[in-house]
Amino acid sequence: MASESDQRVSESTGIERSRPEELPPVTPPSAGFIVQLFLIPALIVLAVVAVWALFGQLAHTENDWTHLTADISSKNELRRWPAAEGLAHLLHNEQISPPTDRELLAENPIVVDSLTKLFTESLATNGTDDETIRQQEFLARTMGALNADEKTLPVLAEAMKDTHDIVVRKSALMAISLIAGRHFDAATGYSAAVEARTSVPSLTERNLPLATATISDTATLEQLRRSAQDPDPVVRHLAAYALASVSGPESLQQLRSMLGDSNRLAQANAAIGLARNGSIDGVATMMQLMIASMKPYVHESNANDKTPLTPEEMQQSEVRHEIEETQVASNCLRAIGDLWPQIDARDQTALLSLMRDMEQNFFASNVRQQAAEMLKMIGQTE
Secondary structure (H helix, E strand, O other), rough: OOOOHHHHHHHOOOOOOOOHHHHHOOOOHHHHHHHHHHHHHHHHHHHHHHHHHHHHHHHHHHHHHHHHOOOOOOOOHHHHHHHHHHHHHHHHHHOOOOOOOOOOOHHHHHHHHHHHHHHHHHHOOOOOOOHHHHHHHHHHHHHHHOOOOOOOOOOHHHHHOOOOOOOHHHHHHHEEEHHHHHHHHHHOOOOHHHOOOOOOOOOOOOOOOOOOOOOOOOHHHHHHHHHOOOOOOOHHHHHHHHOOOOOOHHHHHHHHHHOOOHHHHHHHHHHHHHHHHOOOOOHHHHHHHHHHHHOOOOOOOOOOOOOOOOOOHHHOOOHHHHHHHHHHHHHHHHHHHHHHHOOHHHHHHHHHHHHHHHHHOOOOOHHHHHHHHHHHHHHHHO
């Protein structure tokens, strides 16, 4: 029953108050209704914003490099170094997907001049703090992406000098390898054959050995020669790797002299580098390297080590050794396969025995499989 107050309200307003049992039922909104009301419009808005941002990005991409090169000239390091990193990112993207409607940034004079000038100025400071070294290392590697030898090689030759930090020198050597490697591939067609996974062209088809070096900058060639004799073994084996792509009679002679290097990786890069140039002079060294790679790991203590390695450090050393030996064995097998028709019968017999041993007993499964494939390939050609 309605209360007296409810009756008074009805009488005073002339509106009869609805009874509770006459009100429509109150139900919570369904999930579908909420999706329609809120989520779908939100997704539509986000899609519109994303499309707008995409077209905006496409409209400005072409001008990005101009802004970045302008910022590289800034005296404000908070603008200069991020701009250099941004430009390096654009260069990397171009290597993955080269543009067809404009000049490559790697060949653009403004881009090249901006980066080489920044690198030259940084090297001239002779800074030794961590940030400066990091920046120089980054710029050295970026030089390898540029197609402008007349500008990049002189500054890389400076970066290879032993007056600079070892990290910068190593990065400069890697950049030289990239630059010379592109020229070597263009002159020989070697990498195209490998990537196609077809039979490797003969030495005649690859125009090997090359009559002249793939780079001609005298300062760079001199620093490569010095690096091949550097006290640091990593510098030496990186130099050997670069010399293989520089090619030419003088580089190959340098590689032959490095077959007797005290560092196994330097020996391997020298022998494999000779093979890449069509020379069998490193075959005996590669055989020795592969035989050694089969032996169990034994840590050789350094006379300069004041404290023995911890168990964890010992384990890391063993893992590093296995990675290096796997890579050496794999690369030697590949080089032997390329050279097989030119290898004399006596060495072929010894190599067949070695490859059978590797197929059965090498610790890394990928090398065992590679040795088996090599044996199969050779059997088909005999």
